[in-house]
Amino acid sequence: MARMKLKELESHLQQVEEFDEPKILLEQYPTRPHIAACMIHTIASTYGDIEDRSILDLGCGCGVLSIGSVMLGAGHVTGVDIDVSALDTAQQNIEDFDIDNVDLVNLDVREVDNVLRRGLFDVAIMNPPFGTKHNKGLDMLFLEKGLKLASRAVYSLHKTSTREHVLKKAESWGAKPQVLAELRYDLPSTYKHHKKASVDIQVDFIRFEVPR
Amino acid sequence: MKLLTHNMLTSKNMKTVTTGYPLIIQARDVKVMEVEFRAEFISRMIPKIDWECLCRAAEDLGHLNDLPKSVPDNYENDEDFLKKAHHVMLEVEVINGDLICPESSRKFPVTDGIPNMLLNEDEI
Numbered sequence: 001m002a003r004m005k006l007k008e009l010e011s012h013l014q015q016v017e018e019f020d021e022p023k024i025l026l027e028q029y030p031t032r033p034h035i036a037a038c039m040i041h042t043i044a045s046t047y048g049d050i051e052d053r054s055i056l057d058l059g060c061g062c063g064v065l066s067i068g069s070v071m072l073g074a075g076h077v078t079g080v081d082i083d084v085s086a087l088d089t090a091q092q093n094i095e096d097f098d099i100d101n102v103d104l105v106n107l108d109v110r111e112v113d114n115v116l117r118r119g120l121f122d123v124a125i126m127n128p129p130f131g132t133k134h135n136k137g138l139d140m141l142f143l144e145k146g147l148k149l150a151s152r153a154v155y156s157l158h159k160t161s162t163r164e165h166v167l168k169k170a171e172s173w174g175a176k177p178q179v180l181a182e183l184r185y186d187l188p189s190t191y192k193h194h195k196k197a198s199v200d201i202q203v204d205f206i207r208f209e210v211p212r
Numbered sequence: 213m214k215l216l217t218h219n220m221l222t223s224k225n226m227k228t229v230t231t232g233y234p235l236i237i238q239a240r241d242v243k244v245m246e247v248e249f250r251a252e253f254i255s256r257m258i259p260k261i262d263w264e265c266l267c268r269a270a271e272d273l274g275h276l277n278d279l280p281k282s283v284p285d286n287y288e289n290d291e292d293f294l295k296k297a298h299h300v301m302l303e304v305e306v307i308n309g310d311l312i313c314p315e316s317s318r319k320f321p322v323t324d325g326i327p328n329m330l331l332n333e334d335e336i
Contacts, residue, residue, distance in 0.1 A: 052253040075253025103217040107329040111225035
């Protein structure tokens with residue numbers, strides 16, 4: 001299954017339905033199909049961290065990373081999100097793709113490591129809110145929780161402009177960070193306040209090895 | 213919500229709760245479906261889950277069948293056992309119902325297969 005080509009995965013993920021009415025305060029942007037495909041494909045083929053693994057999708061939104069993981073042979077994916085309407089969209093996507101090994105849980109990332117018992121996930125994957133609107137540092141909270149729940153590695157996206165801070169923080173937590181790629185995240189105008197047709201953000205795709 | 217997911221959930225996010233595990237299932241609708249069997253995944257997952265909790269939950273839902281109460285030695289090579297574990301972990305789903313905290317009796321609703329573990333402000 002990890003043999004599915006990157007382009008093929010990307011084209012499947014283009015069919016994933018996005019947020020009906022994205023909420024600004026939760027910083028809801030769908031993970032672009034080319035970014036999601038690049039992430040999942042790398043995690044699977046370079047690190048063997050998808051096939052037959054137990055995966056946590058932190059802040060799963062519409063479920064694009066979860067669906068991508070299943071397509072490349074994940075054992076089971078647990079997708080969690082604070083927003084029930086995002087989860088409803090994810091649920092619809094899961095049904096449309098005829099997927100049967102993703103479960104969704106409505107919870108707050110601040111409490112995720114109390115709600116979910118430890119030691120049950122090999123890997124945590126995420127495209128966290130970058131922490132712009134009123135949520136400064138939220139991506140670091142997502143990362144911190146991911147590191148507590150995953151036993152092998154956490155894979156995440158962070159703004160390239162914050163790289164130094166992210167790497168330093170991760171190291172202080174005992175995680176071994178590695179920037180795998182720099183990606184251009186093209187965000188099409190999602191909210192009314194976006195003046196341009198689309199905005200490009202430079203993001204780092206980072207692998208954090210969990211301290212043993 | 214599959215029983216594998218139920219195995220992961222606690223109500224320990226509540227400030228008055230010490231362990232909050234296992235959550236008691238009160239199911240209204242249960243679905244059984246066929247899920248592709250992946251021996252490697254099931255084999256890896258078994259040592260990580262709480263086997264007793266899994267059996268108890270399966271029993272409460274009437275799906276225990278002949279699942280052994282304890283994990284046999286050499287389970288990794290026992291395909292028969294792995295298939296039974298797979299069935300209980302992944303093929304039995306609670307669609308609607310409640311999960312009840314064993315300490316506080318607080319109910320967490322499961323709707324359309326999705327458990328809602330969000331707390332009110334005074335419970336955190």
